[in-house]
Amino acid sequence: MTGQTGPLRRTERLERLLEVSRTLSSTLELGPLLQSIVDVAVELTDSEAVSILLYDSSSGELRFETVPATQGSDLQKLSVPLENSVAGWIFTHTKPMVVQDAATDPRVFRKVDHALHFQTRSLLGLPLRIRAETIGVIEAVNKRGSAHYTEDDLKVLETLAAQAAIAIENARLLARLQQANTELMRLDRMKSDFIAIASHELRTPLGLILGHATFLKEVVPPDYAEQMDVIIKGSMRLKTLVEDMSTISHKEEGQSRVRRELFSMTKMVIDTVSRFQESAVEKQIELGCDVPENDPLMIEADRDKIEVALGNLVRNAITFTDAQGQVGLKAETEGGYIKVFVVDTGIGIPSGEADKIFDRFYQVESHLTRRHGGMGLGLSIAKAMVEMHNGQIWVESKEGTGSLFCMMLPVNERQASSAARVFHT
Ligand code: ADP
Numbered sequence: 001m002t003g004q005t006g007p008l009r010r011t012e013r014l015e016r017l018l019e020v021s022r023t024l025s026s027t028l029e030l031g032p033l034l035q036s037i038v039d040v041a042v043e044l045t046d047s048e049a050v051s052i053l054l055y056d057s058s059s060g061e062l063r064f065e066t067v068p069a070t071q072g073s074d075l076q077k078l079s080v081p082l083e084n085s086v087a088g089w090i091f092t093h094t095k096p097m098v099v100q101d102a103a104t105d106p107r108v109f110r111k112v113d114h115a116l117h118f119q120t121r122s123l124l125g126l127p128l129r130i131r132a133e134t135i136g137v138i139e140a141v142n143k144r145g146s147a148h149y150t151e152d153d154l155k156v157l158e159t160l161a162a163q164a165a166i167a168i169e170n171a172r173l174l175a176r177l178q179q180a181n182t183e184l185m186r187l188d189r190m191k192s193d194f195i196a197i198a199s200h201e202l203r204t205p206l207g208l209i210l211g212h213a214t215f216l217k218e219v220v221p222p223d224y225a226e227q228m229d230v231i232i233k234g235s236m237r238l239k240t241l242v243e244d245m246s247t248i249s250h251k252e253e254g255q256s257r258v259r260r261e262l263f264s265m266t267k268m269v270i271d272t273v274s275r276f277q278e279s280a281v282e283k284q285i286e287l288g289c290d291v292p293e294n295d296p297l298m299i300e301a302d303r304d305k306i307e308v309a310l311g312n313l314v315r316n317a318i319t320f321t322d323a324q325g326q327v328g329l330k331a332e333t334e335g336g337y338i339k340v341f342v343v344d345t346g347i348g349i350p351s352g353e354a355d356k357i358f359d360r361f362y363q364v365e366s367h368l369t370r371r372h373g374g375m376g377l378g379l380s381i382a383k384a385m386v387e388m389h390n391g392q393i394w395v396e397s398k399e400g401t402g403s404l405f406c407m408m409l410p411v412n413e414r415q416a417s418s419a420a421r422v423f424h425t
Helices: 006-026 030-045 069-076 086-093 110-116 151-219 222-252 265-282 303-319 365-370 378-388 413-423
Strands: 047-056 061-066 097-099 123-130 133-143 261-264 286-290 298-301 326-334 337-344 392-398 402-410
Touching: 006 030, 006 151, 030 047, 030 061, 030 133, 030 151, 047 086, 047 123, 061 086, 061 133, 086 097, 086 123, 086 133, 123 151, 133 151, 151 222, 222 378, 261 265, 265 286, 265 303, 265 326, 265 337, 298 303, 303 326, 303 337, 303 378, 303 402, 378 392, 378 402, 402 413
Parallel strands: 286 326
Antiparallel strands: 047 061, 047 133, 097 123, 123 133, 261 298, 326 337, 337 402, 392 402
16 A cells, blocks of 8 residues: 555545544444544554553543554553653644654653664654643654655544544543433432331331320310321321322332222312312312213222322412412313313413423422422322323413313223323334
Protein backbone atom coordinates (compact mmCIF):
# COMPACT_ATOMS: atom_id res chain seq x y z
CA MET A 1 0.00 0.00 0.00
CA THR A 2 2.93 2.34 0.54
CA GLY A 3 3.46 2.45 -3.19
CA GLN A 4 -0.11 3.51 -3.99
CA THR A 5 -0.80 7.18 -4.50
CA GLY A 6 -3.43 9.37 -6.21
CA PRO A 7 -7.20 8.90 -6.45
CA LEU A 8 -7.32 5.16 -5.66
CA ARG A 9 -5.43 5.67 -2.47
CA ARG A 10 -7.79 8.52 -1.58
CA THR A 11 -10.87 6.33 -2.16
CA GLU A 12 -9.36 3.60 -0.03
CA ARG A 13 -8.68 6.05 2.74
CA LEU A 14 -12.24 7.34 2.61
CA GLU A 15 -13.59 3.80 2.71
CA ARG A 16 -11.53 2.94 5.74
CA LEU A 17 -12.65 6.15 7.47
CA LEU A 18 -16.23 5.31 6.63
CA GLU A 19 -15.77 1.86 8.16
CA VAL A 20 -14.66 3.45 11.42
CA SER A 21 -17.73 5.69 11.36
CA ARG A 22 -19.93 2.65 10.88
CA THR A 23 -18.29 0.81 13.78
CA LEU A 24 -18.73 3.93 15.86
CA SER A 25 -22.45 4.02 15.29
CA SER A 26 -22.94 0.27 15.72
CA THR A 27 -21.28 -0.37 19.08
CA LEU A 28 -20.78 1.37 22.39
CA GLU A 29 -17.88 -0.79 23.51
CA LEU A 30 -15.00 1.63 23.91
CA GLY A 31 -12.07 -0.83 23.85
CA PRO A 32 -12.73 -2.42 20.41
CA LEU A 33 -13.76 0.96 19.00
CA LEU A 34 -10.53 2.71 19.93
CA GLN A 35 -8.56 -0.33 18.82
CA SER A 36 -10.14 -0.14 15.37
CA ILE A 37 -9.40 3.60 15.22
CA VAL A 38 -5.75 2.97 16.12
CA ASP A 39 -5.45 0.14 13.57
CA VAL A 40 -6.92 2.26 10.79
CA ALA A 41 -4.69 5.17 11.75
CA VAL A 42 -1.59 2.94 11.53
CA GLU A 43 -2.67 1.84 8.08
CA LEU A 44 -3.71 5.19 6.66
CA THR A 45 -0.80 7.24 7.97
CA ASP A 46 1.66 4.49 7.08
CA SER A 47 3.06 4.50 10.59
CA GLU A 48 4.77 1.86 12.70
CA ALA A 49 2.48 2.65 15.61
CA VAL A 50 -0.40 4.86 16.73
CA SER A 51 -1.45 5.37 20.32
CA ILE A 52 -4.19 7.16 22.19
CA LEU A 53 -3.23 8.76 25.49
CA LEU A 54 -5.85 10.08 27.91
CA TYR A 55 -5.36 12.62 30.64
CA ASP A 56 -5.53 11.13 34.11
CA SER A 57 -6.59 13.87 36.52
CA SER A 58 -5.48 11.89 39.60
CA SER A 59 -1.82 11.66 38.47
CA GLY A 60 -1.80 14.78 36.27
CA GLU A 61 -0.18 12.70 33.49
CA LEU A 62 -1.17 11.23 30.15
CA ARG A 63 -1.86 7.50 30.29
CA PHE A 64 -1.66 5.16 27.30
CA GLU A 65 -5.25 4.06 26.63
CA THR A 66 -5.01 2.25 23.31
CA VAL A 67 -1.87 1.09 21.59
CA PRO A 68 -1.13 -1.30 18.73
CA ALA A 69 -1.75 -4.90 19.81
CA THR A 70 1.98 -5.73 19.50
CA GLN A 71 2.96 -3.19 22.15
CA GLY A 72 -0.01 -4.05 24.35
CA SER A 73 0.41 -4.38 28.08
CA ASP A 74 3.95 -2.98 28.46
CA LEU A 75 2.99 0.37 27.03
CA GLN A 76 -0.30 0.57 28.86
CA LYS A 77 1.54 0.60 32.20
CA LEU A 78 3.48 3.72 31.21
CA SER A 79 2.40 7.33 31.49
CA VAL A 80 3.79 10.51 30.04
CA PRO A 81 4.23 13.75 32.00
CA LEU A 82 2.78 17.01 30.67
CA GLU A 83 6.20 18.69 30.94
CA ASN A 84 9.07 17.74 28.65
CA SER A 85 7.08 15.53 26.29
CA VAL A 86 5.60 16.03 22.85
CA ALA A 87 2.27 14.55 23.97
CA GLY A 88 2.25 16.89 26.97
CA TRP A 89 2.93 19.89 24.74
CA ILE A 90 0.10 18.90 22.36
CA PHE A 91 -2.23 18.42 25.31
CA THR A 92 -1.44 21.70 27.09
CA HIS A 93 -1.28 23.81 23.92
CA THR A 94 -4.21 21.97 22.23
CA LYS A 95 -2.34 22.12 18.93
CA PRO A 96 -1.04 19.46 16.55
CA MET A 97 2.68 18.83 16.29
CA VAL A 98 4.87 17.15 13.68
CA VAL A 99 8.38 16.04 14.53
CA GLN A 100 10.12 14.84 11.37
CA ASP A 101 13.42 14.03 13.02
CA ALA A 102 12.66 12.79 16.51
CA ALA A 103 16.07 11.21 17.13
CA THR A 104 17.63 14.58 17.79
CA ASP A 105 14.59 16.46 19.07
CA PRO A 106 14.87 17.23 22.81
CA ARG A 107 11.07 17.50 23.20
CA VAL A 108 10.60 13.73 22.77
CA PHE A 109 10.05 11.86 26.03
CA ARG A 110 12.67 9.10 25.87
CA LYS A 111 11.55 6.93 28.77
CA VAL A 112 8.93 5.18 26.66
CA ASP A 113 11.48 4.36 23.94
CA HIS A 114 13.87 2.96 26.56
CA ALA A 115 11.21 0.87 28.25
CA LEU A 116 10.09 -0.64 24.94
CA HIS A 117 13.49 -0.85 23.24
CA PHE A 118 11.98 1.25 20.51
CA GLN A 119 13.27 4.25 18.65
CA THR A 120 10.99 7.15 17.77
CA ARG A 121 12.19 8.61 14.49
CA SER A 122 9.24 10.76 13.48
CA LEU A 123 5.98 11.69 15.13
CA LEU A 124 2.63 13.29 14.35
CA GLY A 125 0.31 14.13 17.22
CA LEU A 126 -3.06 15.83 17.76
CA PRO A 127 -5.15 16.78 20.77
CA LEU A 128 -8.33 14.79 21.45
CA ARG A 129 -11.12 17.21 22.25
CA ILE A 130 -14.68 16.83 23.45
CA ARG A 131 -16.28 20.20 22.80
CA ALA A 132 -14.12 22.72 24.71
CA GLU A 133 -12.38 20.08 26.83
CA THR A 134 -9.07 18.47 25.85
CA ILE A 135 -9.11 14.89 27.07
CA GLY A 136 -5.95 13.42 25.58
CA VAL A 137 -3.73 13.00 22.58
CA ILE A 138 -3.47 10.72 19.53
CA GLU A 139 0.03 10.09 18.22
CA ALA A 140 1.30 8.40 15.06
CA VAL A 141 4.92 7.30 15.28
CA ASN A 142 7.56 6.50 12.63
CA LYS A 143 6.30 7.13 9.14
CA ARG A 144 7.34 4.06 7.18
CA GLY A 145 10.04 4.22 4.54
CA SER A 146 11.69 7.12 6.35
CA ALA A 147 9.18 9.43 4.67
CA HIS A 148 7.84 12.60 6.25
CA TYR A 149 4.36 13.02 7.63
CA THR A 150 2.22 14.98 5.19
CA GLU A 151 -0.75 17.35 5.28
CA ASP A 152 -2.92 14.36 4.25
CA ASP A 153 -1.72 12.35 7.24
CA LEU A 154 -2.67 15.25 9.47
CA LYS A 155 -6.18 15.37 7.99
CA VAL A 156 -6.69 11.62 8.39
CA LEU A 157 -5.49 11.70 11.96
CA GLU A 158 -7.72 14.70 12.64
CA THR A 159 -10.78 12.80 11.41
CA LEU A 160 -9.86 9.76 13.47
CA ALA A 161 -9.16 11.92 16.52
CA ALA A 162 -12.67 13.38 16.26
CA GLN A 163 -14.14 9.88 16.03
CA ALA A 164 -12.11 8.66 18.99
CA ALA A 165 -13.31 11.64 21.01
CA ILE A 166 -16.95 10.82 20.19
CA ALA A 167 -16.41 7.19 21.15
CA ILE A 168 -14.83 8.22 24.44
CA GLU A 169 -17.58 10.70 25.21
CA ASN A 170 -20.28 8.14 24.45
CA ALA A 171 -18.57 5.61 26.69
CA ARG A 172 -18.22 8.14 29.49
CA LEU A 173 -21.85 9.19 29.22
CA LEU A 174 -22.94 5.57 29.21
CA ALA A 175 -20.77 4.82 32.24
CA ARG A 176 -22.23 7.81 34.06
CA LEU A 177 -25.74 6.75 33.14
CA GLN A 178 -25.11 3.20 34.31
CA GLN A 179 -23.64 4.48 37.55
CA ALA A 180 -26.63 6.75 38.13
CA ASN A 181 -28.95 3.88 37.31
CA THR A 182 -27.21 1.54 39.75
CA GLU A 183 -27.39 4.21 42.43
CA LEU A 184 -31.08 4.78 41.73
CA MET A 185 -31.75 1.06 41.96
CA ARG A 186 -29.86 0.91 45.25
CA LEU A 187 -31.86 3.82 46.67
CA ASP A 188 -35.09 2.32 45.40
CA ARG A 189 -34.22 -0.99 47.05
CA MET A 190 -33.43 0.83 50.31
CA LYS A 191 -36.77 2.64 50.13
CA SER A 192 -38.60 -0.61 49.47
CA ASP A 193 -36.80 -2.36 52.34
CA PHE A 194 -37.63 0.53 54.62
CA ILE A 195 -41.31 0.40 53.66
CA ALA A 196 -41.44 -3.36 54.17
CA ILE A 197 -39.72 -3.24 57.58
CA ALA A 198 -41.52 -0.15 58.86
CA SER A 199 -44.97 -1.39 57.89
CA HIS A 200 -44.26 -4.78 59.43
CA GLU A 201 -42.83 -3.40 62.68
CA LEU A 202 -45.51 -0.72 63.14
CA ARG A 203 -48.42 -3.04 62.63
CA THR A 204 -48.28 -4.87 66.00
CA PRO A 205 -47.80 -1.89 68.39
CA LEU A 206 -50.42 0.04 66.47
CA GLY A 207 -52.89 -2.82 66.82
CA LEU A 208 -52.23 -2.83 70.57
CA ILE A 209 -52.74 0.93 70.89
CA LEU A 210 -55.96 0.79 68.93
CA GLY A 211 -57.29 -2.24 70.82
CA HIS A 212 -56.50 -0.82 74.26
CA ALA A 213 -57.77 2.67 73.37
CA THR A 214 -61.07 1.22 72.17
CA PHE A 215 -61.35 -0.81 75.38
CA LEU A 216 -60.47 2.19 77.57
CA LYS A 217 -63.03 4.38 75.84
CA GLU A 218 -65.71 2.06 77.20
CA VAL A 219 -64.48 2.19 80.79
CA VAL A 220 -63.09 5.69 81.37
CA PRO A 221 -65.44 8.41 82.67
CA PRO A 222 -67.37 10.19 79.86
CA ASP A 223 -65.32 13.37 80.57
CA TYR A 224 -62.40 11.74 78.78
CA ALA A 225 -64.39 10.45 75.80
CA GLU A 226 -63.20 13.30 73.59
CA GLN A 227 -59.53 12.60 74.31
CA MET A 228 -60.08 8.89 73.70
CA ASP A 229 -61.69 9.72 70.35
CA VAL A 230 -58.63 11.75 69.37
CA ILE A 231 -56.36 8.80 70.21
CA ILE A 232 -58.56 6.35 68.32
CA LYS A 233 -58.91 8.58 65.27
CA GLY A 234 -55.18 9.24 65.14
CA SER A 235 -54.43 5.53 65.44
CA MET A 236 -56.95 4.73 62.72
CA ARG A 237 -55.22 7.21 60.43
CA LEU A 238 -51.86 5.61 61.21
CA LYS A 239 -53.39 2.21 60.53
CA THR A 240 -54.45 3.34 57.05
CA LEU A 241 -50.94 4.62 56.35
CA VAL A 242 -49.35 1.38 57.55
CA GLU A 243 -51.79 -0.61 55.44
CA ASP A 244 -50.89 1.52 52.39
CA MET A 245 -47.20 0.89 53.01
CA SER A 246 -47.77 -2.79 53.42
CA THR A 247 -49.88 -2.95 50.22
CA ILE A 248 -47.11 -1.28 48.24
CA SER A 249 -44.54 -3.58 49.75
CA HIS A 250 -46.56 -6.72 48.94
CA LYS A 251 -47.11 -5.48 45.41
CA GLU A 252 -43.35 -4.98 44.96
CA GLU A 253 -42.55 -8.39 46.36
CA GLY A 254 -45.02 -9.85 43.91
CA GLN A 255 -47.08 -11.19 46.82
CA SER A 256 -50.27 -9.51 45.68
CA ARG A 257 -52.54 -11.78 43.70
CA VAL A 258 -55.91 -11.06 42.16
CA ARG A 259 -58.56 -13.22 43.85
CA ARG A 260 -61.62 -12.84 41.71
CA GLU A 261 -65.16 -13.09 43.03
CA LEU A 262 -68.47 -11.96 41.60
CA PHE A 263 -69.89 -8.82 43.21
CA SER A 264 -72.05 -5.83 42.40
CA MET A 265 -70.24 -2.60 41.54
CA THR A 266 -73.49 -0.70 42.10
CA LYS A 267 -73.48 -1.90 45.68
CA MET A 268 -69.79 -1.15 46.17
CA VAL A 269 -70.32 2.43 45.02
CA ILE A 270 -73.32 2.91 47.33
CA ASP A 271 -71.41 1.36 50.27
CA THR A 272 -68.39 3.55 49.61
CA VAL A 273 -70.57 6.67 49.66
CA SER A 274 -71.96 5.60 53.05
CA ARG A 275 -68.46 4.82 54.35
CA PHE A 276 -67.24 8.34 53.57
CA GLN A 277 -70.47 10.22 54.36
CA GLU A 278 -69.32 11.18 57.85
CA SER A 279 -66.03 12.72 56.63
CA ALA A 280 -67.91 14.55 53.86
CA VAL A 281 -70.46 15.99 56.28
CA GLU A 282 -67.65 17.03 58.64
CA LYS A 283 -66.13 19.04 55.78
CA GLN A 284 -69.52 20.31 54.58
CA ILE A 285 -69.15 18.56 51.28
CA GLU A 286 -72.06 17.08 49.42
CA LEU A 287 -71.29 13.44 48.60
CA GLY A 288 -73.55 11.36 46.38
CA CYS A 289 -73.65 8.79 43.60
CA ASP A 290 -75.30 8.02 40.30
CA VAL A 291 -75.68 4.29 39.63
CA PRO A 292 -78.21 2.45 37.44
CA GLU A 293 -81.24 1.67 39.58
CA ASN A 294 -81.99 -1.76 38.16
CA ASP A 295 -78.53 -2.93 37.20
CA PRO A 296 -76.23 -4.37 39.86
CA LEU A 297 -73.29 -3.98 37.42
CA MET A 298 -71.89 -7.41 38.27
CA ILE A 299 -68.14 -7.75 38.00
CA GLU A 300 -65.70 -10.59 38.62
CA ALA A 301 -62.76 -8.93 40.36
CA ASP A 302 -60.80 -8.80 43.60
CA ARG A 303 -63.34 -7.06 45.79
CA ASP A 304 -60.87 -5.95 48.50
CA LYS A 305 -58.47 -4.45 46.03
CA ILE A 306 -61.12 -2.53 44.10
CA GLU A 307 -62.59 -1.31 47.37
CA VAL A 308 -59.15 0.03 48.41
CA ALA A 309 -58.66 1.73 45.01
CA LEU A 310 -62.11 3.34 45.05
CA GLY A 311 -61.72 4.34 48.70
CA ASN A 312 -58.42 6.09 47.92
CA LEU A 313 -60.02 8.08 45.10
CA VAL A 314 -62.95 9.16 47.26
CA ARG A 315 -60.70 10.03 50.23
CA ASN A 316 -58.61 12.26 47.96
CA ALA A 317 -61.68 13.87 46.40
CA ILE A 318 -62.92 14.84 49.87
CA THR A 319 -59.46 15.94 51.02
CA PHE A 320 -58.86 18.21 48.04
CA THR A 321 -62.33 19.78 47.94
CA ASP A 322 -63.26 22.70 50.17
CA ALA A 323 -66.49 23.26 52.13
CA GLN A 324 -69.66 23.66 50.00
CA GLY A 325 -68.02 21.60 47.25
CA GLN A 326 -69.36 18.39 45.77
CA VAL A 327 -68.02 14.89 45.29
CA GLY A 328 -69.90 12.43 43.10
CA LEU A 329 -69.47 8.77 42.17
CA LYS A 330 -70.83 7.25 39.01
CA ALA A 331 -70.68 3.72 37.57
CA GLU A 332 -71.69 2.42 34.14
CA THR A 333 -70.89 -0.39 31.71
CA GLU A 334 -69.16 0.06 28.42
CA GLY A 335 -68.37 -2.91 26.20
CA GLY A 336 -66.81 -5.55 28.42
CA TYR A 337 -65.82 -2.97 31.01
CA ILE A 338 -67.24 -1.21 34.01
CA LYS A 339 -66.25 2.40 34.39
CA VAL A 340 -66.29 4.01 37.82
CA PHE A 341 -65.91 7.79 38.05
CA VAL A 342 -65.05 9.90 41.06
CA VAL A 343 -65.67 13.56 40.30
CA ASP A 344 -65.03 16.53 42.57
CA THR A 345 -65.31 20.30 42.44
CA GLY A 346 -62.05 20.67 44.36
CA ILE A 347 -58.75 22.41 43.80
CA GLY A 348 -57.80 20.33 40.75
CA ILE A 349 -54.38 19.28 39.53
CA PRO A 350 -51.96 21.58 37.69
CA SER A 351 -51.49 20.61 34.06
CA GLY A 352 -48.31 18.61 33.62
CA GLU A 353 -48.72 16.86 36.97
CA ALA A 354 -51.61 14.60 36.00
CA ASP A 355 -49.39 11.59 35.16
CA LYS A 356 -46.96 12.08 38.00
CA ILE A 357 -49.58 11.90 40.75
CA PHE A 358 -49.85 8.15 40.12
CA ASP A 359 -46.16 7.70 41.02
CA ARG A 360 -45.23 6.43 44.45
CA PHE A 361 -44.72 9.21 47.03
CA TYR A 362 -45.59 11.93 44.53
CA GLN A 363 -47.54 14.87 45.88
CA VAL A 364 -48.34 18.11 44.10
CA GLU A 365 -46.13 20.69 45.74
CA SER A 366 -48.74 23.44 45.90
CA HIS A 367 -51.11 21.01 47.68
CA LEU A 368 -48.70 20.33 50.52
CA THR A 369 -49.86 23.44 52.39
CA ARG A 370 -53.08 21.50 53.04
CA ARG A 371 -51.26 19.22 55.51
CA HIS A 372 -53.62 16.41 54.61
CA GLY A 373 -51.40 13.82 56.25
CA GLY A 374 -50.98 11.61 53.20
CA MET A 375 -47.76 10.09 51.98
CA GLY A 376 -48.36 10.17 48.24
CA LEU A 377 -49.16 6.46 48.11
CA GLY A 378 -52.95 6.39 47.64
CA LEU A 379 -53.05 6.84 43.87
CA SER A 380 -50.08 4.56 43.18
CA ILE A 381 -51.92 1.88 45.15
CA ALA A 382 -55.15 2.51 43.23
CA LYS A 383 -53.21 2.30 39.95
CA ALA A 384 -51.49 -0.92 40.99
CA MET A 385 -54.81 -2.48 41.99
CA VAL A 386 -56.50 -1.49 38.74
CA GLU A 387 -53.58 -2.60 36.57
CA MET A 388 -53.46 -5.98 38.31
CA HIS A 389 -56.91 -6.47 36.79
CA ASN A 390 -55.62 -5.30 33.39
CA GLY A 391 -57.75 -2.21 33.79
CA GLN A 392 -56.86 1.43 33.36
CA ILE A 393 -57.02 4.49 35.56
CA TRP A 394 -56.68 8.12 34.57
CA VAL A 395 -57.51 11.64 35.58
CA GLU A 396 -58.87 14.68 33.81
CA SER A 397 -58.54 17.84 35.80
CA LYS A 398 -58.53 21.60 35.65
CA GLU A 399 -56.74 23.49 38.35
CA GLY A 400 -59.17 25.49 40.45
CA THR A 401 -62.22 23.74 38.97
CA GLY A 402 -62.06 20.09 39.95
CA SER A 403 -60.99 16.59 38.94
CA LEU A 404 -62.47 13.50 37.37
CA PHE A 405 -60.81 10.17 38.11
CA CYS A 406 -61.89 7.12 36.15
CA MET A 407 -61.20 3.42 36.75
CA MET A 408 -62.01 1.18 33.81
CA LEU A 409 -62.19 -2.49 34.81
CA PRO A 410 -62.73 -5.60 32.67
CA VAL A 411 -65.93 -7.35 33.82
CA ASN A 412 -64.32 -10.78 34.08
CA GLU A 413 -61.10 -12.74 33.62
CA ARG A 414 -61.74 -13.47 29.95
CA GLN A 415 -62.21 -9.80 29.21
CA ALA A 416 -59.11 -9.05 31.32
CA SER A 417 -57.02 -11.41 29.18
CA SER A 418 -58.13 -9.80 25.95
CA ALA A 419 -57.56 -6.36 27.53
CA ALA A 420 -54.01 -7.46 28.36
CA ARG A 421 -53.49 -8.34 24.69
CA VAL A 422 -54.85 -4.98 23.56
CA PHE A 423 -52.89 -2.89 26.09
CA HIS A 424 -49.63 -4.76 25.59
CA THR A 425 -49.49 -4.66 21.80
P1 ADP B 1 -51.77 11.42 49.15
O1 ADP B 1 -53.21 11.74 48.97
O2 ADP B 1 -51.47 10.50 50.25
O3 ADP B 1 -50.90 12.64 49.14
P2 ADP B 1 -52.07 10.17 46.57
O4 ADP B 1 -51.16 9.25 45.84
O5 ADP B 1 -53.42 9.68 46.88
O6 ADP B 1 -51.30 10.61 47.86
O7 ADP B 1 -52.21 11.51 45.73
C1 ADP B 1 -51.05 12.12 45.24
C2 ADP B 1 -51.28 13.61 45.05
O8 ADP B 1 -52.17 13.83 43.97
C3 ADP B 1 -51.91 14.29 46.23
O9 ADP B 1 -50.95 14.63 47.21
C4 ADP B 1 -52.51 15.52 45.59
O10 ADP B 1 -51.51 16.50 45.40
C5 ADP B 1 -52.94 15.00 44.21
N1 ADP B 1 -54.38 14.60 44.18
C6 ADP B 1 -54.88 13.36 44.30
N2 ADP B 1 -56.23 13.37 44.20
C7 ADP B 1 -56.59 14.65 43.98
C8 ADP B 1 -57.85 15.33 43.79
N3 ADP B 1 -59.02 14.67 43.79
N4 ADP B 1 -57.81 16.67 43.62
C9 ADP B 1 -56.65 17.35 43.59
N5 ADP B 1 -55.44 16.77 43.77
C10 ADP B 1 -55.40 15.45 43.98
